[in-house]
Amino acid sequence: MSTPRLELRHVRKRFGDLAVLADISLSVRPGEFVSILGPSGAGKSTVLQLLTGALAGDGGDILVDGAPLAPGSHRFAFMPQRDALMPWRRVIDNTTLGLEVEGLSRKTARARVEPLFLEFGLSGFEFHYPAQLSGGMRQRAAxxxxxxxxxxxxxxxxxxxxxxxxxxxxxxxxLAGMWTRHRWTVLLITHDVREAVLLSDRIYVLSARPARIVRRFDVPLAHPRPSAAAPQVAAIEADILKTLFHPEE
Known part of the structure; x- marks a missing residue:
C-alpha cells in the first residue's frame, strides 16, 4: 500500500483554556477524496489552518509523503468557504493570481490557465468580472x-x-466528474452528509469540541455514485447521521 500523501497522528490544538482538537488521526492517500464531517464549531476548519500554516499545533504529528510537514511549506492548494475573487480583477486575472504570487509572469500564468477555461465551464467569460458570473461559475473560477x-x-x-x-x-x-477525470488528492471539510457520500472514498466524523475522530466510514461505491434514493447510499447516510447525533452509541 502506498505511503499516505497526508497523515495526521494524534494532532491537538488549544486556544488558551479552550481545547479545540483533542485527538485527530487520519490519512489521505494519493488520488483519494477524503472528507471530514462534524458538528458546527467542532474544529473542522482548524484542521485545515494547521495544514496551511495559519496555525501551529500543540501536539501530534503532521506528515506529508511520510515526512514531517515543514513550517512555511507550500504543499497544499487551499480553497476557502467563499470564492474570494477580487471584484476589480477580470476572471482570467483572478484565476492566475496564485501563479503570479509565486513569481510567474502574467503572460506565463495566462498560458497555463487559458486551456482550462473550457473544461471548467468558463469559456467565453475570461474577461468578465466576478459580479457578472453566477454563484456556481464563481466557485468554478475559484x-x-x-x-x-x-x-x-x-x-x-x-x-x-x-x-x-x-x-x-x-x-x-x-466536482465529482472533475475528480474522476483528474484524480486530484483532496481533503474536504463539509457539514453536508450527502455531499460527503457523493464525493468521498472515506469520511471521518468528528465529535463535538474538543474534537476527536469518533468513526471512519469507507464509501465502497463506484463513481458516478448512485442517486441519494439508492438503498446503499441511504444506508450510509443514515449511519453517518446516527453517528453525528449519537456518537456515544
Whole structure:
C-alpha cells in the first residue's frame, strides 16, 4: 500500500483554556477524496489552518509523503468557504493570481490557465468580472485558481456552503466528474452528509469540541455514485447521521 500523501497522528490544538482538537488521526492517500464531517464549531476548519500554516499545533504529528510537514511549506492548494475573487480583477486575472504570487509572469500564468477555461465551464467569460458570473461559475473560477497551482493536494473548506441548494447539488456533481477525470488528492471539510457520500472514498466524523475522530466510514461505491434514493447510499447516510447525533452509541 502506498505511503499516505497526508497523515495526521494524534494532532491537538488549544486556544488558551479552550481545547479545540483533542485527538485527530487520519490519512489521505494519493488520488483519494477524503472528507471530514462534524458538528458546527467542532474544529473542522482548524484542521485545515494547521495544514496551511495559519496555525501551529500543540501536539501530534503532521506528515506529508511520510515526512514531517515543514513550517512555511507550500504543499497544499487551499480553497476557502467563499470564492474570494477580487471584484476589480477580470476572471482570467483572478484565476492566475496564485501563479503570479509565486513569481510567474502574467503572460506565463495566462498560458497555463487559458486551456482550462473550457473544461471548467468558463469559456467565453475570461474577461468578465466576478459580479457578472453566477454563484456556481464563481466557485468554478475559484477552484480553477486553486488547482492550476499544481500542488500535491487540494484542501477544500466547505466550498459550496454559500450556494443555494440547486446550485450546490449541480456543483457537487460537477466536482465529482472533475475528480474522476483528474484524480486530484483532496481533503474536504463539509457539514453536508450527502455531499460527503457523493464525493468521498472515506469520511471521518468528528465529535463535538474538543474534537476527536469518533468513526471512519469507507464509501465502497463506484463513481458516478448512485442517486441519494439508492438503498446503499441511504444506508450510509443514515449511519453517518446516527453517528453525528449519537456518537456515544
Amino acid at each position: 477552484l480553477l485558481r486553486t488547482v492550476v497551482q499544481e500542488r500535491s493536494m487540494l484542501l477544500l473548506d466547505e466550498p459550496f456552503g454559500a450556494l443555494d441548494a440547486l446550485t450546490r447539488r449541480e456543483m457537487q456533481h460537477w
